[in-house]
Amino acid sequence: MKGSTPWVSDFETKIIRAEACFRTLLQLRDRGITPDLILAHPGWGESLFVKDVWPQVRLGIYCEFFYHPQGADVGFDAEFPAQDAGDRCRLRLKNANNLLHFEIADAGLAPTHWQASTFPERFREQIRVIHDGIDTQAVTPDPAVALTLNGQVQLSRNDEIITFVNRNLEPYRGYHIFMRALPEILRQRPRARVLIVGGDGVSYGTRPPAGQSWKSLFVQEVRPKIQDADWSRVHFLGHLPYPQFLAVLRLSRVHVYLTYPFVLSWSLLEAMSLGCTILASDTAPLHEAIIPNETGRLIDFFDVQALTEQLCDLLDDAATRKRLGTHAREFAQTHYDLQSVCLPRQLDWVESRFEC
Secondary structure, three states: OOOOOHHHHHHHHHHHHHHHHHHHHHHHHHOOOOOOEEEEOHHHOHHHHHHHHOOOOEEEEEOOOOOOOOOOOOOOOOOOOOOOOOHHHHHHHHOHHHHHHHHHOOEEEEOOHHHHHOOOHHHHOOEEEOOOOEOOOOOOOOOOOEEEEOOOEEEEOOOOEEEEEEEEOOHHHOHHHHHHHHHHHHHHOOOOEEEEEEEOOOOOOOOOOOOOOHHHHHHHHHHHHOOHHHHOOEEEEEOOOHHHHHHHHHHOOEEEEOOOOOOOOHHHHHHHHOOOOEEEEOOHHHHHOOOEOOOEEEEOOOOHHHHHHHHHHHHOOHHHHHHHHHHHHHHHHHHHEHHHHHHHHHHHHHHHHHOO
16 A cells, blocks of 8 residues: 555555455355355465355364564574564564454364464464375385486486475575585585575565575575585576476485474475485474484584584485485374375364364
């Protein structure tokens, strides 16, 4: 809105979507449609006015994350401090949409216990924890996997492949930490290739200086420490079609996953389902999936030296990699399989909570 404070811009976009959805729902109501139940992800605002159309409809919402000025993602990384004292105020306003949904929702669903724990106590008892689910029957290891990069470099399971995946390469998912470990990793592992998946944009957190990307900033930081021959073994793959993304993880000898205390990435659970050896940050979201030395290894998020040492240790220990990868897949199948675990629980939640 022209002339309004930027503090309300995030909420305004949600109201715009909510109104558009409201107008569409009015048309459905006028055609005689009355739903028994609506399930919605409220994060973008669309479901805010559904009960103003159908007051008696039951509403279940997906409780992905509730923002906090401290104790979670904000303030976790001192390298990127708040740019303005008003950031705390804007963060409170960012939760306005969540709080308004609490007033109308009948129940909530969260993918992990830690994400559920971020919500206010007064609503938390209405949240059931069930993950979205991973298709572990499709997301399976393949010893015969092969991949050609740039039409020239042919890779197979015989190659020493290190993988790192972000939706977008940015600090929230530890891209800066991984990049700072690269010079020593490449020096110690002269045959390793590093496959980095992710775009140049920003999914979470602050934006880089104008005209730059987090990807380019940290490439510029570490590149002078890496010889040209070693740098040729680092491959930025951008965003990939899903089959190619799975092929990259199937090639992985060690998969590195780092994150602030924030939403747990599907890619971590997909990597587990593929039997990857996981080296991950010792941050709260990981504690439900990575059991130390059973389904993977955990390191301090900021410890570049520990990342390098543990990665090289795993690359030298085939027996441990096999054990961790096997247990990771078993854990994914037992706890996160879509067909046998998550979907039945989701349907039970609908039927029991909403009496469908």
